[in-house]
Amino acid sequence: MALPEELLNILACPRCKGDLIYIRDKSILVCERCGVYYPVEDDIPVLLIEEAKPLSELPPAQQEF
Template sequence: MNLDPQLLDIIRCPACRSTLTPKDEELVCSGCGNAYPVRDDIPVLLLDEARKPA
């Protein structure tokens, strides 16, 4: 995954507005724990696509 650090400073979790941290091929929310996929270096920040925390 190759995301611009400036992009990571701007985007937030659509569910709770917390920061997102890259982990494997996902962006994981520091607040609610949702994990959003990154496909072809594009974050998919859709609640329907999010993996819920375990």
Template structure:
């Protein structure tokens, strides 16, 4: 994942910062508890396709 791209991407729901999880290949928004998958080095920033993080999962 390109570092410059990570600096400018924000959560499409709350406009907050995202955290990159390299092993899971996803960008995570802690306040919204959503994970946005990265496919072929392209983040899928659609709320409808985001993974809802379970309460037990650390963000």
């Protein structure tokens, strides 16, 4: 199951309030402005600042969006 488009349209990065990019096959939401990603667990976005991980922690092949 994917996140509904209506939800994706209103989600924002909790740090900068910028747009998030949903990468379904990786189950993450990416904030390019902050350079971090947030997990999506069981189709629930975990948008807690302390859960954010730097994009650099993703393997290089997975850093392409």
